[in-house]
Amino acid sequence: xxxxxxxxxxxxTAANVGETVRLSGWVHRVRxxxxxxxxxxxxxxxxxxxxxxxxxxxxxxxxxxxxxxxIRIDGNVKARDESLINSKIAxxxxxxxxxxxxxxxxxxxLPLMVFGDQEYPEETRLRYRxxxxxxxxxxxxxxxxxxxxxxxxxxxxxxxxxxxxxxIITASSPEGARDFLVPSRLHPGKFYALPQAPQQFKQLIMxxxxxxxxxxxxxxxxEDPRADRSPTDFYQLDLEMSFxxxxxxFDTIQPVLQGVFEEFGGGRKVDxxxxxxxxxxxxxxxxxxxxxxxxxxxxxxxxxxxxxxxFAIFAKLLEQDGTxxxxxxxxxxxxxxxxxxxxxxxxxxxxxxxxxxxxxxQGEGMEAAGPLAKNIGPERTEAIRExxxxxxxxxxxxxxxxxxxxxxxxxxARDVIGAELGLTxxxxxxxxxxxxxxxxxxxxxxxxxxxxxNPFSMPQGGIAALEGDPLKVLGYQYDLSCNGYELxxxxxxxxxxxxxxxxxxxxxxGKDEVEKRFGGMVNAFQYGAPPHGGCxxxxxxxxxxxxxxxxxxxxIMFPMNQRAEDLMMAAPSEPSSDQLMELxxxxxxxx
Numbered sequence: 001x002x003x004x005x006x007x008x009x010x011x012x013t014a015a016n017v018g019e020t021v022r023l024s025g026w027v028h029r030v031r032x033x034x035x036x037x038x039x040x041x042x043x044x045x046x047x048x049x050x051x052x053x054x055x056x057x058x059x060x061x062x063x064x065x066x067x068x069x070x071i072r073i074d075g076n077v078k079a080r081d082e083s084l085i086n087s088k089i090a091x092x093x094x095x096x097x098x099x100x101x102x103x104x105x106x107x108x109x110l111p112l113m114v115f116g117d118q119e120y121p122e123e124t125r126l127r128y129r130x131x132x133x134x135x136x137x138x139x140x141x142x143x144x145x146x147x148x149x150x151x152x153x154x155x156x157x158x159x160x161x162x163x164x165x166x167x168i169i170t171a172s173s174p175e176g177a178r179d180f181l182v183p184s185r186l187h188p189g190k191f192y193a194l195p196q197a198p199q200q201f202k203q204l205i206m207x208x209x210x211x212x213x214x215x216x217x218x219x220x221x222x223e224d225p226r227a228d229r230s231p232t233d234f235y236q237l238d239l240e241m242s243f244x245x246x247x248x249x250f251d252t253i254q255p256v257l258q259g260v261f262e263e264f265g266g267g268r269k270v271d272x273x274x275x276x277x278x279x280x281x282x283x284x285x286x287x288x289x290x291x292x293x294x295x296x297x298x299x300x301x302x303x304x305x306x307x308x309x310x311f312a313i314f315a316k317l318l319e320q321d322g323t324x325x326x327x328x329x330x331x332x333x334x335x336x337x338x339x340x341x342x343x344x345x346x347x348x349x350x351x352x353x354x355x356x357x358x359x360x361x362q363g364e365g366m367e368a369a370g371p372l373a374k375n376i377g378p379e380r381t382e383a384i385r386e387x388x389x390x391x392x393x394x395x396x397x398x399x400x401x402x403x404x405x406x407x408x409x410x411x412x413a414r415d416v417i418g419a420e421l422g423l424t425x426x427x428x429x430x431x432x433x434x435x436x437x438x439x440x441x442x443x444x445x446x447x448x449x450x451x452x453x454n455p456f457s458m459p460q461g462g463i464a465a466l467e468g469d470p471l472k473v474l475g476y477q478y479d480l481s482c483n484g485y486e487l488x489x490x491x492x493x494x495x496x497x498x499x500x501x502x503x504x505x506x507x508x509x510g511k512d513e514v515e516k517r518f519g520g521m522v523n524a525f526q527y528g529a530p531p532h533g534g535c536x537x538x539x540x541x542x543x544x545x546x547x548x549x550x551x552x553x554x555x556i557m558f559p560m561n562q563r564a565e566d567l568m569m570a571a572p573s574e575p576s577s578d579q580l581m582e583l584x585x586x587x588x589x590x591x
Contacts (some may be wrong), residue, residue, distance in 0.1 A: 004072055004104075010046025014093040016077045021096060023048060024072040024104065026134065029064055029115045037062055038095075040074065040115075044139065046246045048091045050075060052098040061101050068114060068131070070105035072099050122553070127567040129558055141555050148264055149216055152237050152539070155256045160237065161214040166201035168218070171520075177408075188584035194220035194233075197536060199456070200521050202240040203493055206532040207524045207584060214239040216539070227551050228485060229500045231564040240534030246476050246492055249533050250433060253480075253488065257537060261429050269428040274480070278436040283403065284326070287411025289437075292484035293430035295418030299410060302327040302398065307386050311375040314355070317400050325400040326410060330417045333395040334358035339370060343396055345416055349409045351399070357381055358395035366565075367394050368575065411513035414498045415484065428486070429482055429545070436460070437477040440470040440506065450507050453477055456500075457491035458533075463499045470506050476533070478587075487542055489534025498526045 004024045012021065027041035032038075037059070038051045050073055052495060075096040086092030088093050111127075112120045114134045125132040153163070168425050172179045172193040179193040190504035195201075197219045205213045217238040225231035237256075241248065254274055256388045261270045267563055275293075282289050285298040303324045306314040333339070339356040346354035355372045368381035388396055397413060399406045417425040439459055440453035449470050457475035459465045494500050500522065504514045515522055543555040553559040560566055580586065 008045040009041055009043040009048040010090050012048055012091050012094050012096070014079060016093060017079045018081060019077045020065070020074065020099075022072065022074050023096065023510040026071070026114070027067055027069045027071060029067060030065060039065065039073070042134075044459075045400060046091060047089055048094075048096060049080075049086075050096040050098050056098050058098060058101045062098060065101075065103070066107065068107040068110055068134070069103060070107075070309075072102040072104055074100040091097065101473065122230075123561060123567060126559065126561050127551075129568050133557070138554075139418055140544070141547050141549075142557055144264060144547055145539075145555055147555075148260055148543055149235075149539060151260050151263055152256065153216065153243055155259055156214045156237070156239070159212075159252060161212040161255070162210075162211070164205060164213050166195070166198040166205075166217065166501055170195050172321055180220045180222050183583045183585055185299060185583055195238070196221050198238050200518070202238060203495075203521060203532065204524055206240055206242045207527070207529045211242050213241075213534075217439065217536070225560070225562045225564065228544065230540060230552055230556060230559060231562070232560050235539040236536040237539060238534070240532060242530040242532045244492070244531070244533050246435070246478060246533065249490060249492075249535055250276075250478075253535055253537065254431075256486055257431075257480075257487070257542070260542065261546065264547075265429060266548075269425075271428065271430050274431040275432055276433040276435050279434055279438065280300070280436070282432075282434050283407055287407040287409075287414060288484075289434050289479060290481035290484060290486040291411075291434075292415060292418075292424065292481075293432050294426070294428050294483060295415065295424040297331075297414050297418050297423065299326050299328050299414060300388060301325070301383055305380050305387075306376065306400075309376040309380060311355075312374055314398070314400050322402050323400065324403060325398055326403075326406075327384065328397045328399075328410060328414050328417060329390055330395040330397060330421060331390065331423065332393055332421050333417060334360060334393040335395075336369070339397075341396055341420075342413065342417065343387075345413060346430075347411065350411065351406070351409060354413065355398040356395055357384065357398075359385060359390060359392050361392045362438045372398065382479075431482050431487075434479045434481060435477075436474045438471065439473045439475045439477075442471060448508065454491050455503060456494050456505070458494045459499065459503060461501055463496075466499070466502045466506060478535070480535075483545060485541055485545065486538070487545075488535050488537045490533065492531070492533035495525055495531055497522055500525070 001022050009023055019316055023041055023161050024043045027044040028040035028047060030037065031041050033055050036051060036053050040050060041045050041050050052059050056062065073096065075098045077094050077096055080093060080095055101572045110131065112124055114131060133142065138340055169182060169192045177196055179196065182192040182194065184190045184192060198215060198217050202213055215238045217236055218233055219236055220233045223229060223231055241252065258270055279289055282291055284301065287299060292323050301324050303318055306325050309315050314325050318325065335358065343353045343356065357368050357370045357373045359368055361365050368378065373381045377450055382395065390396060399410050437453045439451060439453060439457065440449050442449055453475060454477050457477040460474045460476060476492035479486050494503060501511050501514060540556060544552050547555050548557065
C-alpha cells in the first residue's frame with residue numbers, strides 16, 4: 001500500500017465496503033457523539049467521514065486530533081445506515097472505521113476557521129492565505145482559474161496559434177500606467193522594467209515573420225487598486241496576428257471567449273450576438289465604454305425639449321457651448337418614493353440632485369408628475385415621454401452639463417435603476433465590442449492636443465486623416481465589455497513609421513523622442529513590417545465573472561491587499577545596506 005494513501009477523500013463508494021484503505025488529508029471537523037468520534041477528513045478532492053469508538057486500537061490518539069491537523073489513517077470501509085447516507089457528498093454512502101493513525105502535521109490555534117462560512121477581514125485572510133485557500137470556495141475558484149487557462153490554451157492551439165514567451169525584464173515602455181523598475185547591478189544607475197504588457201515584443205514577433213502568436217502573459221503595473229483590478233500584476237490571454245483587419249481579430253477571439261463562458265458559466269446564458277458600438281454612442285447611451293447590456297436601458301439626448309423651457313437651470317445650461325441634457329428612462333420606476341431615492345443617489349455621488357418626471361394614471365388619463373413636469377409644461381413632457389417610449393407607471397431621470405462631467409454618474413445611475421427595478425438580467429453574459437475610439441483629446445485649459453487612447457493604433461484613414469482636425473481622428477482600436485467590465489483591449493497597429501511619426505508629432509512628440517523611447521520597434525518597422533493587430537483578454541477578470549464574485553482577489557492565488565502589500569510574505573521589504581551598495585543605490589527618507 002502507498003505510504004500515504006490508497007484513495008483520495010472523494011473516491012470511496014459502496015463498492016469499496018469491506019476494503020482496507022489508507023487516506024491522508026486535513027481534519028475538517030471533529031464530532032463527539034458520546035464515545036463515538038467522527039472526523040470529516042478533507043483533501044483537495046473531497047471529504048470522507050472516518051470514525052472510531054473505544055474499540056479502536058488508536059482511540060486515545062484520535063481524541064487528541066483537532067481541526068486542520070494533517071493526518072494519515074488506515075481503516076475499514078463500512079456502509080452507512082440508510083438513514084445516515086449523505087447524498088451531498090460523493091462518499092456519503094460509506095464511512096471508514098479507523099484502525100491506525102499517524103499525525104503528519106499538527107496545527108496550532110487557528111486564526112481563521114476553514115470549516116463553515118464565517119466571514120473574516122480581508123487582511124486576516126491574506127495574511128493567512130494558505131489557510132484561506134483550504135476553504136471550499138477558494139479551492140473551487142482556483143481550480144476554475146486553472147481550468148479556464150487550460151481551455152484557453154487548447155482553443156488557441158486549435159485555431160492555429162502557437163505560444164511564444166516574451167521577456168520579463170525589459171526596457172521601460174509607456175502603456176498607460178507606472179512601471180515597476182528593476183535596478184541593474186551590472187549597469188549602475190540604469191534600470192530595467194517589468195513589462196506592463198508584451199505589446200512591443202508581440203509586434204516584433206509579427207515583424208519577425210511569425211504569423212500568429214499567443215501567450216498566457218504576466219503583466220506588471222504599479223496601479224491604484226480597485227475591486228476588479230490587481231495593484232501589481234495580472235495575467236492576460238495575449239494574441240497577435242499578421243495580415244488582418246479589425247473584423248478578423250473579432251472573428252478569432254469571439255469563439256474562444258464564447259466557448260470558455262459556455263464551458264464554465266454554470267448554465268448561464270451566453271450571448272451569441274456581440275454588437276459593435278462606437279465609443280461615442282456607448283458614452284451617450286450607457287455613460288461608459290464598458291456597458292452592461294444585460295440592462296436594456298438606453299440614455300437619450302433630450303436637450304431640445306429643455307431649450308427655452310420654464311426649467312431655468314437646464315435652459316440656461318444649454319446656452320453654454322458643449323452642454324446637453326440626457327434622459328435615463330426608468331420603466332416601472334414611476335413612483336415618488338423611487339424618484340426621491342434616485343435623487344438621493346445623485347447627491348451621494350456629489351451632484352446637487354437629479355431631475356425627474358414620472359407618469360401616473362389619474363383616472364381620466366395619464367398625468368406627468370414631479371417638479372420638472374410642472375416647470376416645462378404638458379406639451380414638452382409629452383414629447384419627452386414619446387421620445388423615450390414610456391407610459392403609465394414609468395419615470396425618467398435627467399442630468400445636464402458637459403457630458404464628460406456627468407457621464408460617469410449617469411452610467412452609475414443607469415446601473416442602479418436597472419438593478420433596483422429588476423430590469424437587469426442577472427443570469428446572462430452580455431458582450432459588446434466598443435469601436436471607433438478617438439485617438440486625441442484636447443485639454444480644456446491649455447488647448448494642448450494629447451493622446452486620449454492607444455497611440456500605437458492605426459488611424460482610420462491613414463496619414464490623410466492626420467492632416468485634418470485631430471479631434472475627429474478615430475483609431476482602429478477596440479475593447480470588449482461584458483456585464484459592465486472591460487475584458488479585452490486591442491487594436492490594429494500602426495506599422496508605418498511615417499504615420500507613427502506624424503501621429504506623435506500632433507501630440508507634441510518629435511521624431512527624436514519617438515526614436516529614443518520606441519527605438520526597437522521603430523527600427524524594426526523600417527524593414528518590411530506586415531499589417532498586424534491583436535488584443536489581450538484579462539484572465540483574472542474573466543475568472544472573476546465566471547466565479548460570480550466582484551472582488552478580483554477572490555480568484556488570484558496570492559494577491560496583494562489594497563495597499564499593494566503582501567502581508568503573508570511581508571513585501572515590499574526594506575533592502576539591506578549590502579544590497580543597496582551593490583546596486584549603487586541610496587534610499588532617501590520621505591518626510
